[in-house]
Amino acid sequence: KQTEILEVLRPPAGDGPLVASLGRLKVTEWVVGFERKRVHGQETIDRTPLDLPPVEFETVGLWWQAPRHFEETLRRAGEHFLGALHASEHAAISLFPLLALCDRGDIGGISYPFHPQVGCGAVFIYDGHPGGVGITARGHEDLAGLLERVLELVAGCPCETGCPSCIQSPKCGNGNRPLDKPGAMRMLRLLLGREGTAVAAVPPLPAMPMTAVTSMAAQAAQPAVASGDGAAAAAEPPAVPDLPDLAPPPELPDHVPGPELVETGSWSRARLPEPLAPGPGEDAPPTTGSAGSRWLLPEQVRRHRELPRTVLFDVETLRSAADVGGFGNCHRMGVAIAVACFLEEGSFAAYGERQVHELAAALRQATLVVGFNVKRFDFGVLAGYTGEDYCRTLPTLDLLEDIHLRLGFRVGMGRLALDTLGLGKSADGLQSLEWVKQGRLDLVEGYCRRDVEILRDLYLHGRREGCLFYHDQRRDVRLRLAVDW
Numbered sequence: 001k002q003t004e005i006l007e008v009l010r011p012p013a014g015d016g017p018l019v020a021s022l023g024r025l026k027v028t029e030w031v032v033g034f035e036r037k038r039v040h041g042q043e044t045i046d047r048t049p050l051d052l053p054p055v056e057f058e059t060v061g062l063w064w065q066a067p068r069h070f071e072e073t074l075r076r077a078g079e080h081f082l083g084a085l086h087a088s089e090h091a092a093i094s095l096f097p098l099l100a101l102c103d104r105g106d107i108g109g110i111s112y113p114f115h116p117q118v119g120c121g122a123v124f125i126y127d128g129h130p131g132g133v134g135i136t137a138r139g140h141e142d143l144a145g146l147l148e149r150v151l152e153l154v155a156g157c158p159c160e161t162g163c164p165s166c167i168q169s170p171k172c173g174n175g176n177r178p179l180d181k182p183g184a185m186r187m188l189r190l191l192l193g194r195e196g197t198a199v200a201a202v203p204p205l206p207a208m209p210m211t212a213v214t215s216m217a218a219q220a221a222q223p224a225v226a227s228g229d230g231a232a233a234a235a236e237p238p239a240v241p242d243l244p245d246l247a248p249p250p251e252l253p254d255h256v257p258g259p260e261l262v263e264t265g266s267w268s269r270a271r272l273p274e275p276l277a278p279g280p281g282e283d284a285p286p287t288t289g290s291a292g293s294r295w296l297l298p299e300q301v302r303r304h305r306e307l308p309r310t311v312l313f314d315v316e317t318l319r320s321a322a323d324v325g326g327f328g329n330c331h332r333m334g335v336a337i338a339v340a341c342f343l344e345e346g347s348f349a350a351y352g353e354r355q356v357h358e359l360a361a362a363l364r365q366a367t368l369v370v371g372f373n374v375k376r377f378d379f380g381v382l383a384g385y386t387g388e389d390y391c392r393t394l395p396t397l398d399l400l401e402d403i404h405l406r407l408g409f410r411v412g413m414g415r416l417a418l419d420t421l422g423l424g425k426s427a428d429g430l431q432s433l434e435w436v437k438q439g440r441l442d443l444v445e446g447y448c449r450r451d452v453e454i455l456r457d458l459y460l461h462g463r464r465e466g467c468l469f470y471h472d473q474r475r476d477v478r479l480r481l482a483v484d485w
Contacts (some may be wrong), residue, residue, distance in 0.1 A: 002028045002125045002389065003110050006058065007119045010140060012065075018147070018191045019349025020064040026125050027108070034282040062140040068120055068357070070190050071113070073198040074183050081121065082387070085111035086174070086184030087167035089115065089123045091150045092152065093183065094169070096125070099146060100138040105171065107135055112388035116364070116393075141364045144192065152187040154181060242303060309341035311366040312455050315378040316432045318353070329380045330377055331384030338378075339448040341371045341456050348452070350445050356385045363394055372413045372451075372460050399458065403468075408482060411470045417454045419469040419478055420461055425451065438445040459485065 003025050010022035011422035033049040074216045089109045096107055106130045115122040127135050139146060162181040169176060189195035221345045269457045316398050318334035336360050339350045351359040360382060363369055369390075371378055375398045379390040389394070414425040427447045462468050462483040472479050 001030075001110050002164070002392075003061070003112075003115075003126070004028070004063045005063075007045060009060070017193050018064060018144055019067075020062055020143050022062045023188045024031045024062070024132075026056060026058050027126060029053050039424065044120040057130040059127045059130060059138060060132030060134075061124055062136045062143065063115075063118065063122050064143065064191065065118055066121035066123065066187065066191075066439050069197045069199045069201050070187065071121060073190065074186060076198045077183075077186060079183030079186060080178055080180040081183070082111060082113045083178035084179030084187040085113070086122060087154070087162060087181055087184035088147075088150060088187055089125065089181045090167050090169040090172065090176075091154050092123075092146060093125060095146060095149050095153065096135065098141055098149065102135045104169075106133075112387040113384075114360070114388065116386075116388060118415060124354065145192060147188055151185065151192065154188070155185055165215040167481075176362075215395070231404060294388070308344055309367045310370060311340050311363055311367060312343060312369070312370040312452055312459065313338060313359070313363070313374075314371065314448050314451045314455065315381050316429075316436075316444050317381060318436055320430075320433050327377070330380040331464070331477045333381050334382060334384070335439055337444045337448050338430070339445065339452045341452050348449060350449070352441070353455065356382060360386050360388070361468060363390070368393065369394045371398055372456065374398050375401055399455070399462075400484075402483065403481065406483070407439055407470075413454060413458070416458055416468055416470055419471050421454070421457055423454060423457070425454065 003463040004027075006023050006026055008023040009296060012021050012039055014020045031050055033047055035047050036044060036045040037043060038450050057177045066081075066085055074081050074084055093104050093107055093109050095101060098105065104127050107125055107126045109123065111123050112118075113120075113121050115124075116346070123141065123303050125136055127133050154166045155164065158447065159166065160181070162176075162179045166169070167179050167181055167184060184315065186195065315338045316336045317330075318330070318336045321330070321333070324330070324332040335353045335356050337353070338356070340349050340351070340362060341347075342349070344364075345451060379396075380392075382388075382390060400410060400413075405417075416425045417425065428452075432444050432447055435441070435447075458468060464485045466482060468481045468483060469478055471477070471480055
């Protein structure tokens with residue numbers, strides 16, 4: 001399920017910790033498969049993937065923010081951030097009939113540890129009828145009162161970890177996982193101002209712009225747009241307010257890798273990964289900017305925006321698949337270290353668990369994200385923090401997926417590196433997990449960077465030579481694999 005904000009109808013008011021809005025939403029649901037389970041013990045027998053079109057409808061809903069200092073407060077208390085949001089969402093839906101004449105089946109909800117349009121964690125509750133019928137609009141009018149009752153319900157329930165009387169839902173599409181009752185109570189106290197945060201407030205990350213829609217009828221008359229297209233359009237750097245003509249713009253931020261623009265009148269200044277040669281008939285800029293930047297004419301701006309931004313990355317985790325119940329739960333494995341290579345800049349950056357959102361912001365600015373088994377693994381690990389479906393929102397080349405489609409079987413990156421580049425990997429995932437247990441994140445970072453360097457060299461070899469090489473063990477021969485990257 002994915003929720004997209006189309007228009008804000010009632011922006012948040014006041015300056016308290018509870019920041020809530022009402023707006024028009026587009027809810028998209030995909031059925032991607034089904035599981036068969038045993039009646040006793042609920043053991044999974046098998047999984048069957050399905051390739052079905054998404055189901056979309058527009059409605060009206062409310063959402064409240066869970067900023068990053070709330071997340072850090074829960075983390076320091078050992079509580080599960082997404083489990084707390086999910087539990088408070090369930091309890092709020094169950095009490096909604098106290099505000100509006102409805103059944104809990106008339107409303108839906110979804111929780112995000114990070115929503116790209118909000119810029120932080122968020123809980124959405126929406127009318128379950130196309131167009132909306134006024135249920136959540138009534139809830140938005142007295143949301144603080146509703147959350148007061150929710151806190152009273154959850155805190156007053158005698159169960160320890162949650163039950164159908166407080167935070168469990170009979171219609172949860174996630175099977176009531178994850179839920180964190182103590183975390184939900186702390187989250188509600190933070191929202192209502194009854195408890196202080198463990199860290200100072202920090203601003204939300206830059207939010208993705210909302211879809212430009214004039215009316216539901218107009219949107220319904222247009223062809224449906226996949227969410228990935230919208231995310232790709234939003235990958236441009238955030239708009240910057242116009243400055244007086246030719247006035248020196250403020251210094252550009254350095255924390256997000258990749259080209260950035262500050263526009264001012266007829267000229268723009270850009271921080272570029274490399275100098276941009278003047279085009280035919282272009283005059284010299286009016287003045288020189290700071291180091292690593294220059295002034296651009298509109299035609300140069302157009303060319304600058306077309307510069308490729310290729311990001312190659314890899315993630316090493318805090319926990320193994322066995323620790324979390326299998327690779328199907330990779331969203332629970334956690335980020336120990338992630339390393340990204342910004343190809344056109346020739347630079348690398350390392351990210352710890354606290355910098356996951358910075359990595360996500362860098363990936364959203366890429367024109368192409370390159371990884372190895374990234375769709376089945378790395379994106380899933382990151383989604384445990386952000387809730388974003390990166391397979392749909394990011395333009396991605398997964399080398400393992402591409403090779404599997406060409407050969408009909410998978411070839412490991414170590415094998416490809418040895419046969420194509422004559423290089424071997426410096427370690428493996430098991431060794432990385434052992435280093436994590438020892439607290440040697442410096443060794444994990446070195447190993448992760450080595451893997452990203454190999455990934456980069458394989459990608460560039462395939463792009464330059466049009467092929468990779470692998471070893472056929474049955475015939476004991478080195479074979480050529482044609483690629484078109």
